[in-house]
Structure formats: structure tokens, C-alpha cells
Amino acid sequence: MTKEDQLRYSRQTIIPEFGEAGQEKLLASSVLVIGAGGLGAPILQYLTAAGIGRIGIVDFDEVSISNLQRQVLFNTHELGKSKAQTSKQKLSALNPATEFDVHELAINATNAMDLIEPYDLVVDGSDNLATRYLVNDACFLLNKPLIYGAIFRFEGQVSVFNALENGKRGPNYRDLFPTPPPPEMVPSCSEGGVIGVLPGIIGAMMASEAIKVLCQMGTTLSGKLFIFDALDFSTHTLNVPASADNPLSGKHPSITELIDYEAFCMGQVEDKAQAEVTVHQLQHMLEEGNVTLIDVREDYEYEIANLGGELIPLNKVLSRSEEIPTDGNVVVMCKMGGRSQKAIDLLKSKGYKNLKNLKGGIMAWRAEIDPELQSY
Amino acid sequence: MKVTVTAFGIAKDILNKKQTEVEYSGTTVADLRQQLIQEFPEFAKLASLKFAVNTDYVNDDFVLNSNDEVVLIPPVSGG
Numbered sequence: 001m002t003k004e005d006q007l008r009y010s011r012q013t014i015i016p017e018f019g020e021a022g023q024e025k026l027l028a029s030s031v032l033v034i035g036a037g038g039l040g041a042p043i044l045q046y047l048t049a050a051g052i053g054r055i056g057i058v059d060f061d062e063v064s065i066s067n068l069q070r071q072v073l074f075n076t077h078e079l080g081k082s083k084a085q086t087s088k089q090k091l092s093a094l095n096p097a098t099e100f101d102v103h104e105l106a107i108n109a110t111n112a113m114d115l116i117e118p119y120d121l122v123v124d125g126s127d128n129l130a131t132r133y134l135v136n137d138a139c140f141l142l143n144k145p146l147i148y149g150a151i152f153r154f155e156g157q158v159s160v161f162n163a164l165e166n167g168k169r170g171p172n173y174r175d176l177f178p179t180p181p182p183p184e185m186v187p188s189c190s191e192g193g194v195i196g197v198l199p200g201i202i203g204a205m206m207a208s209e210a211i212k213v214l215c216q217m218g219t220t221l222s223g224k225l226f227i228f229d230a231l232d233f234s235t236h237t238l239n240v241p242a243s244a245d246n247p248l249s250g251k252h253p254s255i256t257e258l259i260d261y262e263a264f265c266m267g268q269v270e271d272k273a274q275a276e277v278t279v280h281q282l283q284h285m286l287e288e289g290n291v292t293l294i295d296v297r298e299d300y301e302y303e304i305a306n307l308g309g310e311l312i313p314l315n316k317v318l319s320r321s322e323e324i325p326t327d328g329n330v331v332v333m334c335k336m337g338g339r340s341q342k343a344i345d346l347l348k349s350k351g352y353k354n355l356k357n358l359k360g361g362i363m364a365w366r367a368e369i370d371p372e373l374q375s376y
Numbered sequence: 377m378k379v380t381v382t383a384f385g386i387a388k389d390i391l392n393k394k395q396t397e398v399e400y401s402g403t404t405v406a407d408l409r410q411q412l413i414q415e416f417p418e419f420a421k422l423a424s425l426k427f428a429v430n431t432d433y434v435n436d437d438f439v440l441n442s443n444d445e446v447v448l449i450p451p452v453s454g455g
Contacts, residue, residue, distance in 0.1 A: 035455045037455050038454070038455060039455045040455070124455075125455040126453075126455050127453060127454055127455040128453050129451060129453045132451075132453060149455075150451070150452045150453055150454060150455060151452065151454040151455065152385050152452035152453075152454050153385075155384055155385060155452065157449070157452060175433075176426065176433070176451075177425075177426070177451045178424065178426065179424035180424075180451065181386075181421055181422050181424060181425070181450060181451070182421050184421075185386050185421050185422060185450060186386070186450070186451055186452065186453050187386070187452075187453075187454075188453055188454055189454040189455070192452075192454065194454050199455070225428075225433075225449065227384060227449055229384070229394075232394070236382075236428075236447060237431070238428045238431055238432065238433060238447065238449075239431055239432045239433065240433050241432070241433060
């Protein structure tokens with residue numbers, strides 16, 4: 001360690017359990033952080049400050065105003081900027097000795113193995129279930145420890161998956177949640193909401209577990225699920241045994257390579273070759289007046305910007321399906337194309353065959369047709 | 377027999393509150409799951425959920441005791 005390092009890290013190196021040896025381990029280690037959002041902000045800041053040698057930042061998104069209530073790495077002047085790039089800039093100022101790899105992309109089954117392979121440990125701060133299963137499976141297949149955290153309203157979950165203990169890998173996400181529930185049972189932050197300070201609490205816990213795993217220090221949450229409810233300030237720590245039926249790590253593994261996680265989380269295994277329309281095709285259809293447009297976003301999003309479609313939020317599409325025609329041209333839209341796809345998959349179970357998804361959602365419309373639309 | 381059910385996330389929405397005392401006639405976690413589905417039909421959508429009892433995740437054949445705390449934690453995806 002340099003003289004400057006000794007000063008910079010002195011408050012942690014004087015701790016007996018950590019010491020200079022712990023610091024040397026952090027300086028020599030590399031971490032991949034998936035998602036530079038609510039959880040990503042504290043994870044990235046604390047891991048950078050602690051002196052991790054190399055940090056990879058995976059995020060394809062741009063800063064939007066609805067992020068700022070919880071994503072405290074960004075400020076109002078950075079709306080529209082790349083989250084991954086902006087994070088790197090800020091974090092480099094915090095600790096110039098840390099190396100950063102910016103991965104401005106969405107992690108998927110095609111790129112996940114190559115992305116994760118070069119790092120010692122992965123921290124998952126992503127925001128959707130398909131990515132959580134994907135990251136879990138890839139970390140298992142690559143023998144990488146995974147720090148897990150997820151948030152909803154006032155509640156946060158934390159665990160450590162696949163950590164090496166006594167020569168054995170600990171339980172993973174599929175021991176906890178073997179089968180994903182239907183998509184409408186797993187709302188995202190934009191659908192379910194989240195109290196702004198919660199990712200700060202949960203993300204900081206995730207960073208702490210990452211440091212402990214890297215330094216082999218203390219007792220981690222491997223084999224346990226921690227759950228915190230800020231509303232009544234209650235905590236539970238539950239033991240999660242490794243399941244013999246786990247399709248990855250159980251007695252008879254059926255998953256030996258990455259699968260189609262979108263389809264898995266939609267409860268369908270068949271190819272989801274799905275009719276899509278582009279924003280330009282939709283514009284033409286709207287001019288011709290021969291299309292019904294269904295907008296499955298939430299009321300508040302519709303108020304911010306809309307294309308005049310009929311508003312039926314995703315969690316109501318089944319109960320209000322009689323308002324959606326079963327023949328003729330029907331295009332389903334949301335912010336970016338994910339929720340509208342879910343709506344179509346739900347409605348397919350009711351026999352709908354005439355639904356098309358608006359590719360890229362209202363954000364694609366804004367990018368390609370009407371830049372005056374309010375971004376959010 | 378009476379157990380306390382503590383629900384998080386969407387399970388809390390379905391049961392309408394975080395903690396409920398449930399009087400039930402069965403013996404195993406699978407029986408309790410069926411009873412919850414009967415009382416709260418939407419709970420069927422969380423049928424695949426693993427239950428934790430007191431401090432441990434358990435299998436469906438786990439036999440409950442009076443005054444056990446059953447904890448329902450659905451996956452959440454937010455980040």
C-alpha cells in the first residue's frame with residue numbers, strides 16, 4: 001500500500017478484524033455491479049470509497065426525473081445522461097485509484113457469461129425478475145459469489161448466494177424462489193412504488209456483505225434471507241437451506257446453460273415470437289384511424305405524457321379485458337415495451353390473437369417522432 | 377390450531393394486513409396454503425411460494441405447531 005492509501009483507508013485498517021490484510025484484498029479485487037439505480041447508488045459509492053480495485057458498472061438507462069427521489073448518485077443537471085457514464089465520472093472523483101469498466105448495455109443470456117467472468121464477485125441491483133434469475137444462474141455456472149438485494153415500497157430483502165464456505169457453494173436464488181409467480185405479482189418500483197431512502201439502507205447492507213465476502217471476514221448472509229420493513233421497523237432473518245430439487249445446484253440439475261429468462265418469468269417456455277409494431281407504423285395506423293391503442297402504464301405516467309390511447313394499467317388488463325376488442329388492429333403500449341408485452345401475454349391466456357406490442361414504448365415515440373413529449 | 381401469518385410484499389396486499397391470526401384445521405404447510413387460497417382466492421397466484429416457519433424455510437410437508445409464525449415472502453424485483 002502507498003502512503004496515501006494508508007491514510008485514505010486508515011479508519012478501516014485499524015479495525016483488528018479488517019486490518020491492512022483486508023485492505024490489500026479489496027485493492028486486489030474486482031466487482032461487477034448490475035444496475036446503477038436505487039440500489040446501485042450506495043453500492044457503487046461505498047465499494048469505491050472502500051478501495052475495491054476494479055468495478056464494472058452495468059446499466060443501459062439514462063437518468064430520468066423520477067429516479068432522483070432515490071438514486072442519489074445523480075442530480076437534476078444530469079437528466080437524460082447515461083447512468084453508467086455519469087456514475088463512472090462521479091466515482092472516479094471519489095477514488096481516482098479505482099478502475100471502472102462502463103458496460104452501457106442490458107445484461108442478457110447472450111452476454112451475461114462474458115460480462116461476469118472477469119470479476120471476483122457480482123452485486124445485483126437490477127430491477128426485474130428475469131434479470132435476477134439470469135444473474136443468479138450465470139453466477140452459479142461461473143462459480144461467482146452473488147450479493148442479492150431487492151426492494152418494494154417499505155420492504156427490502158438481502159442475501160448472499162453461491163458463496164464458498166468450507167469448500168461448498170452456499171444456496172442461491174432458486175433455493176429461495178424456485179418458480180417465479182405471474183408477472184403481475186412482482187411489481188417493479190414504477191408499478192409498486194418505493195420509499196426513497198429504502199435502497200440507501202438495503203444497498204449499503206449489500207455493499208457491506210460484498211466487502212465481507214471479499215475479505216472472508218465475519219459471518220455473511222449466505223444461507224439466510226434478511227428482510228427489513230421500514231414501515232414498522234421490523235426485521236426477520238430466515239434460514240434458507242439448499243434444496244435437493246434446485247434445477248441448477250440440486251441433485252439432478254436440469255439447467256446447465258443459460259435459458260430464455262423473459263419467457264421463464266412469463267410462465268411460458270415456447271418461443272415468444274410476438275408481433276410488434278414500430279412507432280412509425282403506429283403513427284401511420286393512427287393517421288389512418290384503424291387502430292385501437294391500449295396504454296398499460298399507471299395513471300400518473302399517463303398524465304405526464306400520452307399518445308391518446310385508452311388507459312388500462314397492467315394490473316387491470318385482465319379484469320377490464322372486455323374494454324379491449326378481440327378483433328381488428330389493437331396496439332398495446334407502455335413506457336419502454338416491457339409491461340405492454342406482459343399485458344399481451346396475459347391477454348393471450350384469454351384467447352386474444354390480435355394484439356401487437358409497441359416496440360420501445362412511448363420513449364421510442366419521443367426519440368423518433370415527438371421530442372416535445374415529456375420524458376420521465 | 378392457531379398460527380400467526382406474517383405477510384410481505386404482494387402477499388400483504390392479498391391478505392389485507394401484515395399479520396393475521398389463522399385458525400386452521402390441517403396439520404402441514406400444504407394444508408395452510410390450501411386454506412389461504414380458499415379464503416383469499418388471489419393467493420392462488422402465489423401458490424409456488426415457499427413458506428418460512430419461525431426462523432426457517434420449510435417444505436410443504438412440514439407439520440405446524442400451535443402459535444408458530446408462518447412468514448410469507450414473495451419475490452420483489454425493485455432495484
